[in-house]
Amino acid sequence: MDITEFYQTFFEEAEELLNEMEHLLLDIDIDEPDSEQLNAIFRAAHSIKGGAGTFGFTVLQETTHIFENLLDRARHNELTLDREIIDIFLETKDMLTDQLNAYRNQEEPDPEAFERICNTLKRIAEERVEGGAPKVAAPKPAAQPAAGADAAARVLTLTLTKIEEDEKDTLTEELALFGAIKHSEFSEGTLTVSIETQEPVDDIEAVLCFVLDAGQISIKETSGAEASEPVQSAPAPVAEQPSASAAQPAAKKPEDDKKATAKPAAPKKPAKAGNGSDASLRVSTEKVDQIINLVGELVITQSMLEQTTQGLDPVAYGQLLNGMTQLQRNARDLQEAVMSVRMMPMDYVFNRFPRLVRDLAGKLGKEIELVTVGKSTELDKGLIERIIDPLTHLVRNCLDHGIELPDKREAAGKHRVGKLTLSAQHQGGNILIEVSDDGAGLNREKILSKAQSSGIQISDTMSDEDVWQLIFAPGFSTADEITDVSGRGVGMDVVKRNIQQMGGHVDILSQAGKGSTTRIVLPLTLAILDGMSVKVGDEVFILPLGAIMESIQVKTEEINKVAGQDQVIYVRGEYLPLVELHKVFNVPSAQTDVTQGIVMIVQSEGRHCALLVDQLIGQHQVVVKNLETNYRKVPGISAATIMGDGSVALILDVPALQRISRDRRGESSRSSATVH
Known part of the structure; x- marks a missing residue:
């Protein structure tokens, strides 16, 4: 079985898991970490490791393996979290993203970067973990709800249906990555494998879902005493002795219950391709765009027919005109339905900024709280992708120029922690996006002075709104010194030009000492x-x-x-x-x-x-x-x-x-x- 066709599914789901991991790391309370958050971060790393092993992405597998060991110690309170460790975990996430992108581009990940991050994680394990470095196999049993069973004797029976005969050997080899194969049998399209493992049931199922539908997979957990139990009608003589006890309904009932409780764990994972219970379907953007173009042509054709029938006698051609009215209504509904397929929530954009705000605030020595409003507000995918860069520049401006240093804020009677707000809402046929801060606001005199020295025509009678628009002039900057964050005068003019190219406009509101708001108005779609x-x-x-x-x-x-x-x-x-x-x-x-x-x-x-x-x-x-x-x-x-x-x-x-x-x-x- 050629599993390369499932690479893209793995890449997409691993990317989702890495994004989830980053958000959880940013949200975690260092003083009182939430066990559910730590478990979720661990599961994300573990699932990526399992998928990477299945597809032979060795470097990614080894990195996540070391990473998950540290995460397991953290969730068992054997590793005390602090800002330095969270920074290293975030750096590891970035490295995993780089490795994933390398494999996506059919390249080998950077070996020096791989060695550096692994050494960093091992150093943390040696210096910070209570009782020394974590052992490789230690985290695995803790993730399993095995009722009284010894971890080393835990056996899973997997039944895979609708399997072609030429697929059984490849699937068996892949399952061997999770542990020792105790028994394997193939009969009439059904592959039954008994495997001794310490891997979580839902993680094995998640990895199998890369190549099989969820409906093809059934997993049953058995205890150590039942490990030698035959699978179906296995002819092995050594299995005949325990088979009598296996026939007793009372002995099988608890295991059936375990199977019933193990299966619902799968929905915790991101959507799996081909899962019949999923409410979503992955479709390439090109196909959606093609459908939108065809619907657009249909609307044009409907408009042509409508114009042609305008002069017809409604008595003689009543049925035709009624049909045209119905066609117009259906075409409009179809158009709106197809357009909604391209709509994406602003959450896709806003989720990129917690990490940016955290890193840049630390670099600038500022304390900043990020608030997002209207994350479910939807915008056309084409605009979503193009709005990211302008918003990034606006956010960086707020952090660098807008929000003051903590001591300066306290001296002005403000809270030490500045607030940066990203909001989105629908307004008629447009979407209104605002980037607001509670900083010092824009300095009118400073802007006018800089504009005059730059040769820009100004007037003392200019309104505040006109003065604020001056900062969109090419090369304009009020920064006192050039840094790697700002000061080069490149950005705000590009922001305005990009917004205008999307059919929108940008305005600025500001009050001295109270903060500034940059308001972007965009059409919901360009189609x-x-x-x-x-x-x-x-x-x-x-x-x-x-x-x-x-x-x-x-x-x-x-x-x-x-x-x-x-x-x-x-x-x-x-x-x-x-x-x-x-x-x-x-x-x-x-x-x-x-x-x-x-x-x-x-x-x-x-x-x-x-x-x-x-x-x-x-x-x-x-x-x-x-x-x-x-x-x-x-x-x-x-x-x-x-x-x-x-x-x-x-x-x-x-x-x-x-x-x-x-x-x-x-x-x-x-x-x-x-x-x-």
Whole structure:
């Protein structure tokens, strides 16, 4: 049996176990460690060791073997935990991750790193474990609920069903890794193996689930006295003597109970491939993306049919029109259901930060508590993966620039421990992600001074919101000195650019002495968009619905000219720059008289502006197609879509249009224009 096809399943499940291990190590109370947490960490290491042994990943197996021995001593109070030991355990977890990735890439792990971490673990065992270094076999019996049975005489009977004849030898060899094979028999697709072992039942089952379905596996535990009991109708003469006692129902009943209690242990492990009781199924992202694309094409086709049937007589074609209505409803439900497959909880992102906060806080000499809110809030997988880097930079900024040192916090009347909060929540068709700290807040004067020295146009009358936006300028940094954490002026401009590329925007709120909040607003998905179709000349554009504030018609007295030929309109006490789309995209035959067209008030990046269009067509949901991939990047356009009549409509990039408008007017005319 070729077990290489199961490598990917092992890699994914081992990665999940390592992540679980890290979270448990970070959460553990050093002064009063929870036994359940220590047991869970031990089981994770033990399961990885068993799987690594099954697949022949020797270095990974040996590292986890040494690691689990120390963990076993810790859970039996023979090793006193402290911060140094937790740091070493976390370093070991990182090393296991590196080794796993090496095997994933069909490479051998770094031998020097392997030797270094093993020596470190052995040193801890020799210096810190009560009674000396842990023995190799010592941890195993403690993990088993063997009722009064001696560990050395513990025998498991495994019955594996639906086995091909050419698989039995390989499976028997794999089981031999867990202990001594006492008996093995194969008959009519069923392999029965009796093995003397000290391994936990659920761990053996977990490893077997890499190559077999859970329904194919049955494990029965026997005591030392029953170790020589025959398996099924085993012909071995030595087994005939105890078989009489084995036939007595009273003797078998307790063991049946043990089997019943041993089986439920498996669900404690992560989802196993092929387990019929699992509620999840591993599917590659490429397959999901293909389905989403096909559903998108189906929606476009449905839209075309709907437009074709709009002029039909409802009396003569009532049945057809009813069918079209049902098709529209079903297509919408199917679209939403398929999109939900790509949705992932923000927990996937937030779980990366406890380790980062712990390590960086220790490096900076700060005491910081991390709080996460809304971990179950879901976001499209594509956005989840792209939001990690911007959030990482924001978190590092809060730790380095925002939250003060403990002594300084106490002097300011604050608690020594600073609080960093990551939160996520749905807001309409968007997701709102906030990174908040209770630190010193942003320093307005320092930012203005740095901006002026960097040649950035500023004004003393700038609002706080505009001042905070200055930190997104390329190369901007208020750090007094350059460190390996910050100070190079690289990051915040990249954060803003990445958020904008995802169709979102970022704002900053800050209060001196109370802290800062960076707020990111993103669409839930980049595949589907609720938009308003507008017409400019003969061209149709899609304006994202989330950016629209209102649509109005303006009067002549509300229009004013600024530097050059640019115009602003006066709306409710505020002058808004006017972006004439026919000029931006060179559209002929468009409405040039502002008073005769429709002005769309839109919002992005905390600023408002006005877009001039000829007319509004209607609101609908569109399937987003990447324009840059299929054509090229067009300034002011974020993507494209296919309309119901088969024509292509371009989706407007509101932040880009605002930047185009500012570039044309110049930054100085934007901030302090003289209205004529």
